[in-house]
Amino acid sequence: MRVLGLSSGTSVDAIDVAAADFDLDGAELRMTPLGHREIPYSGGLRDEIQRAMPPAATSMEAVTRLDTLIGQEFAAAAQALLADIGGTADLVVSHGQTLFHWIEDGAARGTLQLGQPAWIAQATGLPVLSDVRSNDIAAGGQGAPLVSLFDSLLLAGRGDAAAALNSAALNLGGIANATVIRPGQDPVAFDTGPANALLDAAVRAASRGAEFVDRDGEGARAGTVDDDLLAALLAHRYYAQPAPKSTGREIFHSGYLSDATAGRPITTADLLATLTELTARTVADALAAFGVGEVFISGGGARNPFLLERLRIHLAPAQLRDAADLGIDADAKEAYLFALLGFFTWHGLPGTLASATGSRKPPVAGRITPGAGPMRLPEPVAVPPSRITVSSPASVRRP
Structure with a gap:
């Protein structure tokens, strides 16, 4: 299975996008990195994101604008890497850009990542997994660290x-x-x-x-x-x-x-x-x-x-x-993580560990926006893999 992972971290430095092939063989999951790009946000979008983040106040207009603009930038990043790897994949996973992670009295109450996945699905024709933290929070976990x-x-x-x-x-x-x-x-x-x-x-x-x-x-x-x-x-x-x-x-x-x-x-x-x-x-x-x-x-x-x-x-x-x-490029690790989460969700496997996030029962991560064609998920995998092997990592590309 070929999956693209997209992320943008707390520092809002750039959009990281990586692609990998996954092959499950019993307890071993084999991962072949196919490439990674680090793509800066265009124009003043990074500044606009920064202005909407804590401790600043923001408006619903700004949230709506950012949800669209970030989604469009993520879509362009996915298209760029798809062109590098031959234009084919089975799934895109977008973490989006975190605007707020609501912690109260030590418990996670909610989280907000912007970057409307519909723009990615329309641009690539592929199904898109997004909102990968919320299920864990609803199950009593922190929704982090997903890695x-x-x-x-x-x-x-x-x-x-x-x-x-x-x-x-x-x-x-x-x-x-x-x-x-x-x-x-x-x-x-x-x-x-x-x-x-x-x-x-x-x-x-x-x-x-x-x-x-x-x-x-x-x-x-x-x-x-x-x-x-x-x-x-x-x-x-x-x-x-x-x-x-x-x-x-x-x-x-x-x-x-x-x-x-x-x-x-x-x-x-x-x-x-x-x-x-x-x-x-x-x-x-x-x-x-x-x-x-x-x-x-x-x-x-x-x-x-x-x-x-x-x-x-x-x-x-x-x-x-x-x-x-x-075996993992240190700059690309989080983008590959989200590709991995996509493989897990696609096969009905939990995307978090109870001992790591504190969830009552680790849930399958995220929600899927359909792509251009019919979407057929495989039969769920009964037992999660216990280890991963990684081939020599592909090189990082920076425009």
Whole structure:
């Protein structure tokens, strides 16, 4: 089965689209990556999305506009990759763009991803799976982190029960999330807190909204950690909450950062150094209880050498490794995750793990918008695969 996966993360950097072939052989699911593109949002759409996200207020007009415009951009991204791989696929999976993830008293109450799937179905003629988090939330789960399903299959068989060492996968997007694989026990997963979200907010404020990045973390490297500010940030109640748990820019946004730094004179370099240390500390603190021996890293933060240096120091003696060591391009992992979710839903398999999201009974993920032709789902698979093998990953393409 050939599936396209589309996603756009908390940082709203670009649309990631990837395609893969899946073949189920007993307990083993074989995945062949076919290609990946990272496609920037056009014109001012990224800015329009940013203006509608917390802590900003928005309108139903803006939500309707964004639902259409994001859907059209995702449709164009799917068409571009379809052209690369020969124009054929069985299913498109679109995560869309998260605008709000509603957490109240530690429980997920709802979630909103925009990007109307009808535009993708009309443009490609293919069925589209979307809204992949809501079923898990309705079943009592967090609806996140969804990548724990992929991680559990990739890391199956890793870890050392005799040495009491576990394996972990760490994704550093706007928010950091981790999956811990424990030999002989169920996986556990959770959002650890902000990864790039607050760093991005600090850079945007310093550049007065211009397109600017702290390339390779050099701005943070030039600064000095403000210990008082770091202690205040680490005191946030989210970090003490038990797993499973999830969070987002609804909490860790520019307004939160402004409030935290109010009345504290601090240079941009020192602020970036402090926020980098916050990410490294909160990740390491969250994983400390699980005795991990290796941590496989992916996401945009994996391209920040200074952040990786701080993580290595705080995670030691655990080894920090690239997701490529598991056969997955670190930049494309989330897009391939959604392709995997499509395979699971198409075959009637649950798209989450109860131990990872906290759902009462893991449900089949998402809802399907039909494509141009008749849609026939196969007979459900009785037993989910317990591991995944990945061929050599296809190259990343960036226009």
